Amino acid sequence: MPERQFITPIPGVKVYEMFEVSLAVILKASAEIPSNQQCPRCQATRLRNKAYVVRELKHAVWGGKVVYLHLRIPKLHCLQCRRYFMLPVPGILPKKRATEQFRLEVFHLHHGGLTQKNLSITHSIATATVERWYHDFVAYRVKELEGRQCPLVMGIDEHFFSRKDGYATTFADLKNHKVFDVVLGRSEESLKAYLKRLKGRERVQVVVMDLSETYRSIIQKYFPNAMIVADRFHVVRLLNHHFLKVWGMLDPEGRKNRGLLSLVRRHECNLKPEQVPKLQNYFDKTPGLEPLYRFKQDLMQLLLKKHQKRIEAKQLIPQLLWHMNECLESPWEPLKVFGQTLRSWLEPIVRMWRFTKSNGITEGLHTKMEMISRRAFGFRNFKNYRLRVIALCGWDGVFAIRT
Numbered sequence: 001m002p003e004r005q006f007i008t009p010i011p012g013v014k015v016y017e018m019f020e021v022s023l024a025v026i027l028k029a030s031a032e033i034p035s036n037q038q039c040p041r042c043q044a045t046r047l048r049n050k051a052y053v054v055r056e057l058k059h060a061v062w063g064g065k066v067v068y069l070h071l072r073i074p075k076l077h078c079l080q081c082r083r084y085f086m087l088p089v090p091g092i093l094p095k096k097r098a099t100e101q102f103r104l105e106v107f108h109l110h111h112g113g114l115t116q117k118n119l120s121i122t123h124s125i126a127t128a129t130v131e132r133w134y135h136d137f138v139a140y141r142v143k144e145l146e147g148r149q150c151p152l153v154m155g156i157d158e159h160f161f162s163r164k165d166g167y168a169t170t171f172a173d174l175k176n177h178k179v180f181d182v183v184l185g186r187s188e189e190s191l192k193a194y195l196k197r198l199k200g201r202e203r204v205q206v207v208v209m210d211l212s213e214t215y216r217s218i219i220q221k222y223f224p225n226a227m228i229v230a231d232r233f234h235v236v237r238l239l240n241h242h243f244l245k246v247w248g249m250l251d252p253e254g255r256k257n258r259g260l261l262s263l264v265r266r267h268e269c270n271l272k273p274e275q276v277p278k279l280q281n282y283f284d285k286t287p288g289l290e291p292l293y294r295f296k297q298d299l300m301q302l303l304l305k306k307h308q309k310r311i312e313a314k315q316l317i318p319q320l321l322w323h324m325n326e327c328l329e330s331p332w333e334p335l336k337v338f339g340q341t342l343r344s345w346l347e348p349i350v351r352m353w354r355f356t357k358s359n360g361i362t363e364g365l366h367t368k369m370e371m372i373s374r375r376a377f378g379f380r381n382f383k384n385y386r387l388r389v390i391a392l393c394g395w396d397g398v399f400a401i402r403t
């Protein structure tokens with residue numbers, strides 16, 4: 001019968017009978033002993049077939065019916081070391097009551113969005129079993145990924161995990177747009193143990209991060225060959241933040257006006273033609289704001305530059321230094337603070353011009369992680385959260401059947 005072979009692509013398993021009962025299809029099959037079968041302990045080939053054990057395994061869903069495999073598996077006796085063992089069958093793990101093909105199918109369906117309830121009906125398994133299998137496959141895959149090397153271009157950023165456990169740190173693979181890992185905590189103390197056993201730390205070339213002192217010292221200590229690059233998004237946000245503060249000191253009333261806020265905060269190039277005179281009108285009424293605004297727009301233009309060649313970047317440095325000094329000598333406290341940040345992060349900010357990658361990718365992954373957390377109605381256990389995150393944002397989701 002051709003359909004028998006269609007439904008059991010397990011190598012070495014031969015179906016000899018097939019029949020339907022009310023809601024199931026039963027396949028009677030036996031596992032054949034290969035001629036070169038060895039004893040798993042002493043590798044001897046002199047074996048005796050002692051007995052058979054019949055295992056009942058769920059194997060597939062076919063036309064709305066669950067296909068059960070009644071598989072006769074030989075128990076073998078090694079004539080050399082005198083031990084007994086069951087013949088290993090690929091795709092059937094010891095003690096499991098379903099074949100790997102079946103378990104994998106449930107995993108993929110659940111991963112694709114079918115609910116546990118749904119699967120418990122179509123596959124006649126308990127809802128808790130769906131959850132357990134899903135978890136099992138994810139954990140297996142994460143274990144497989146455990147030994148991989150650090151990414152060459154890495155992003156590091158923090159995100160909120162839970163009120164009880166606080167923040168977690170994300171290590172992102174910016175080249176492949178994947179999560180490399182998530183670790184609980186954001187201080188050196190809490191990341192130390194993880195970083196120490198990380199493989200391939202010395203091969204990391206670039207690390208993109210926000211302007212955080214803690215992360216900078218961690219990277220310098222644990223990733224000796226990595227170049228630190230400032231994250232454009234954070235630098236721009238910081239400049240905006242300090243600029244708005246100064247504006248609030250200049251004109252507290254105007255700062256509270258939402259319409260004006262939208263005009264003043266915007267990049268100059270994003271202003272609509274009819275908005276330009278409106279803004280000019282406001283500047284005429286507020287002395288001192290316009291030069292400040294021009295200065296900020298200039299600096300913003302400079303900070304937003306990307307994929308510059310080495311020579312081009314070099315030529316931009318004097319401009320940045322000029323802006324930095326202006327900030328430092330400014331009578332406004334917020335600008336002074338920003339100037340100090342620029343001075344302290346000058347090199348990473350200059351490197352920003354040479355790169356296109358930013359932590360926008362990491363921020364995007366954070367959004368995805370938030371969705372995972374929300375879909376699961378929050379995680380209490382960080383370990384489970386990590387498994388899910390790596391499962392869903394850490395790789396392309398291709399599995400090989402376990403043997």
Ligand SMILES: [Zn+2]
Nearest residue numbers: 039042078081
């Ligand atoms: Zn043996």
